[in-house]
Amino acid sequence: MDLGTHDKHALVLGASQGLGLATAQALLTEGARVTLSGRSPERLEAVRAALPAVQRASCFIALADLAEADAAAVISARAQERGGPVDILVNNTCGLPPGKPSAITSEAMASYFSSMVTPVIALTLNLIAGMRMRGWGRVLTIASSGVVQLITHLPMSNALRSTLVGFMKSLSGEVAAAGVTINLVLPGRIATGRTRSIDAAQALTSGKSADEIAKAPTAIIPAGRYGTPEEFAAAVTFLASSQASYMAGGLVRIDGGAIRSV
Ligand SMILES: NC(=O)c1ccc[n+]([C@@H]2O[C@H](COP(=O)([O-])OP(=O)(O)OC[C@H]3O[C@@H](n4cnc5c(N)ncnc54)[C@H](OP(=O)(O)O)[C@@H]3O)[C@@H](O)[C@H]2O)c1
Known part of the structure; x- marks a missing residue:
């Protein structure tokens, strides 16, 4: 199957390791130009250096800390400067700390909100305008199985990722007719x-x-x-492809069946 990703530019957040890295590698393998984003120049350069030469030439770096107030604007500018307009956005962020719901402080909630909700929404809105104009775009936001089946010791994750679900689902309805699909991806235990x-x-x-x-x-x-990061990345890459053009506003589980509900 031709995924139709060879002429596309993908921006992957949190691409230095784990799920983001595996997704970036899979998109590169499918011929996309890929911009890796994250905080550490050393880690991102090491990822790039380890790629086969042909992929390295199509791989760029957009350094930024999502906790900085201007992160969305910085990432958008850096990514498009080297790789051109962004066709595929993979929103991937830090994990959240465990604890009891009653122990969450409003300061901690505000701090995580501004480092993993606000910049993701801002970056998505920044890039989606061009996707709509070009009539093609993919936004994949990595959330968690916890937005469907709550993970009791991760209340901050349950709460903040559910905010992203609400926003992305709402936005997907506005842009789907323009050829831009927005989906959420729910990893179980990878x-x-x-x-x-x-x-x-x-x-x-x-x-x-x-x-x-x-x-x-x-x-x-x-x-x-x-699950393995490669299994996760294969599913995300399909959702990012031209072949997934009728999948919009979904919460796609990649969890080995772990979520019990239908
Ligand atoms: N793995 C699972 O089974 C699973 C299950 C459910 C949900 N999730 C969620 O999926 C996401 C990815 O999981 P993972 O296992 O791949 O996590 P991970 O290995 O900790 O990777 C997180 C990535 O986010 C980047 N990052 C963290 N804080 C950042 C910041 N402030 N600004 C910019 N980049 C930042 C990290 O890059 P640098 O540190 O290099 O900047 C790293 O590349 C996490 O949110 C996790 O909670 C994972």
Whole structure:
């Protein structure tokens, strides 16, 4: 199947590792020009340096910290300066801390809101105007299975990602007729450095091994295992493709069946 991504420019946030990196690599493999965004020049340059030469020539870097007030404008300008108009936007951000809902402070809520909700909305609005004009665009926002089946120890994530779901779903209805599709992607448990470090931290406090800690979440995943970043990236790349032109406003689960509801 020709995904029709070879003449497209994709901007991937949080592309230095994990889900963002795997998605950027998959889009490069499908021939897209890809701008990697993140905070660390060393990590992003290392990702770029490790690419095959032909992909390296189509890979650019837009350095920015999403927590900075001008992040959306900076990323948009840097990405388009090198890679041209952005056709595919993959919104991927930091993870959120665990805790009890009653322990959340308004300061922490405001701080995370301004580093993972405000800039994502601002960047999406910034880039979507050009997508509408050109009659083609894809916006994929990586949320979490927790927006459908709440993750009890991640209330901040449940709350803030649900805000993004509400916004993206609303915007998708406005732009779908212009050839711009907006979808949300809901990872369940994907084996990235982040999930490994969460398991390792729990292992440290419980005296168990990280493998033992992973047994409980694995047991409730019908697929019987964590997903791989490559499996996640393959699904996102399909959603970013020309072939996914009639998929709009969806919440697409990539969770091995972990979410129980229909
Ligand atoms: N993995 C899973 O199973 C899973 C499940 C549900 C939801 N999620 C969510 O999906 C997202 C990606 O997951 P992951 O496992 O790939 O996480 P990860 O390995 O921690 O990657 C997060 C990425 O975000 C970037 N980032 C973090 N803070 C940033 C900031 N302030 N400004 C710009 N970039 C920033 C990081 O880059 P630098 O640090 O280099 O800047 C990194 O590239 C996270 O939001 C996570 O909570 C993941």
